[in-house]
Amino acid sequence: MTFANVGSLETKPGQRDAVLSILVRPMPGLKEAGCLLYEVGVNDAVPDTVFVCELWESPEAHRASLGLESVQAAIEEAMPLLTGEMGGNQFTVLGSPLH
Amino acid sequence: MTFANVGSLETKPGQRDAVLSILVRPMPGLKEAGCLLYEVGVNDAVPDTVFVCELWESPEAHRASLGLESVQAAIEEAMPLLTGEMGGNQFTVLGSPLH
Numbered sequence: 001m002t003f004a005n006v007g008s009l010e011t012k013p014g015q016r017d018a019v020l021s022i023l024v025r026p027m028p029g030l031k032e033a034g035c036l037l038y039e040v041g042v043n044d045a046v047p048d049t050v051f052v053c054e055l056w057e058s059p060e061a062h063r064a065s066l067g068l069e070s071v072q073a074a075i076e077e078a079m080p081l082l083t084g085e086m087g088g089n090q091f092t093v094l095g096s097p098l099h
Numbered sequence: 100m101t102f103a104n105v106g107s108l109e110t111k112p113g114q115r116d117a118v119l120s121i122l123v124r125p126m127p128g129l130k131e132a133g134c135l136l137y138e139v140g141v142n143d144a145v146p147d148t149v150f151v152c153e154l155w156e157s158p159e160a161h162r163a164s165l166g167l168e169s170v171q172a173a174i175e176e177a178m179p180l181l182t183g184e185m186g187g188n189q190f191t192v193l194g195s196p197l198h
Contacts, residue, residue, distance in 0.1 A: 004138060004152050006105040008188055024194030031197060037136070038197045039103060039154065041190040051190040053103050053152055055138065074196070087188075089107055091140040091150040095123030097173070098130060098137045 002036065003062055005054040007088025008046075015081040016042060019050045022078045027070040034061030048083075055093070101135065102161055104153040106187025107145075114180040115141060118149045121177045126169040133160030154192070 011019045023040045030038065034057035041051050056062040065071055110118045122139045129137065133156035140150050155161040164170055 002138065002140075004140060004150065006150075006152055006188070020193060024196060026198075027196035035197060038195050039101070039192045040194050040196070041101075041103060041192040043188065043190040046188070046190075051103065051105075051188055053105055053154070053192075055152070070196075089105075089142065089145070089150055089186075091142040091145075093138045093140040093152075094119060095139050096137050097123060097126040097139070097169075098134060099125075 002093035003056045003059045004091050004093055005062055007052050007086060009050045010083045010085035011048045011050060011081055012083055013048055016048050016050060019078050019081050022074050023050060027074060029068045029070055030065060033065040033068060035065060101192035102155045102158045103190050103192055104161055106151050106185060108149045109182045109184035110147045110149060110180055111182055112147055115147050115149060118177050118180050121173050122149060126173060128167045128169055129164060132164040132167060134164060
């Protein structure tokens with residue numbers, strides 16, 4: 001079942017765009033790992049925060065993706081720019097009014 | 100620009116599945132209104148809560164959709180089953196490592 005991972009990452013002051021540029025850079029292997037959607041963005045009313053909205057084929061696919069070289073490189077590069085404050089939710093998708 | 104609306108709706112005790120069934124029912128006009136994605140789901144570790152993950156063509160499209168008959172009917176039907184406690188984030192999508 002499709003697994004949703006939506007969240008917010010607080011960045012150190014002034015580092016939002018640097019983190020954003022890391023997370024929107026192509027991450028080879030993501031699609032093959034079962035990533036269905038990975039949207040990254042911001043809300044100017046919420047400074048120093050990057051938001052992500054991800055859909056995966058399964059929770060296992062999401063977990064396994066954290067072992068991908070490209071994903072680990074992005075995490076390693078972004079980590080020093082983050083405060084560690086994170087929010088969000090994970091859930092199993094059960095349906096949609098669209099289809 | 101794509102607008103993301105991700106959130107959680109707390110239901111009254113025992114009303115999660117009733118709210119879920121309302122939100123996954125087809126809502127005519129949603130796609131035409133600019134809805135790109137509308138995923139609804141649950142997390143058994145977070146009882147009495149329904150999660151949504153929505154993508155829209157724009158914030159205006161999202162706002163206008165609240166006036167759709169099908170959306171208003173769903174809101175009206177679900178409202179008595181909700182506590183009013185809601186969480187989540189809205190953001191502008193700026194990119195994706197997938198494409």
